[in-house]
Amino acid sequence: MVNRCARPYYGEALALLAEGHTAQDIDAAMMAAGYRLGPFALIDLIGADINLAASEGLSAAMQNHPRYHVFDALKAQVASGNLGRKSGQGFIHPAQTTANAHPEFALRIEATLINEAAWLLHEGGTTPESIDTAMKLGLNFPRGPFEALAQHSKPTVLATLQSLAANAPDALKSRYAAAPFLIR
Structure with a gap:
């Protein structure tokens, strides 16, 4: 999960x-x-x-x-062998330049997290609470996907997914198809 x-x-x-x-x-x-x-x-x-x-x-x-x-x-x-800490070089390891936080990046990533969790829920065998708990305990996330959904709202998540799909390469457009839970 x-x-x-x-x-x-x-x-x-x-x-x-x-x-x-x-x-x-x-x-x-x-x-x-x-x-x-x-x-x-x-x-x-x-x-x-x-x-x-x-x-x-x-x-x-x-x-x-x-x-x-x-x-x-x-x-x-x-x-290239840039595996992260174990090789001494990775995407950001060792620490590099300063960064600028763009809130739209977080919304975009959380919208896709929410969507994947909603697809898993749609397939059955779990609950929103179980998914949230697993993500918080398993990855030390500050909130689970369904808690993030409550924070952002379904319309915001759907609009984000639709925008991503509209701008994605053709081969990746279905990556952003909303789970039925988000459409209801």
């Missing part, structure tokens, strides 16, 4: 990176939103190789659905 619901934390951060934003700014946005570690600091802590293996495994298990797209930047980090 945690590994699956966490994919957007990394994936949407990697999408932002692919758009030309810096890892430092993306992490700063998430830390300003209350997260103890930004997605790139977390990748550097875990190891880019471990994150890549988890991403590829989940992508394969989910029939390569665009929600589990494995971004080239992560593959490049591993190919």
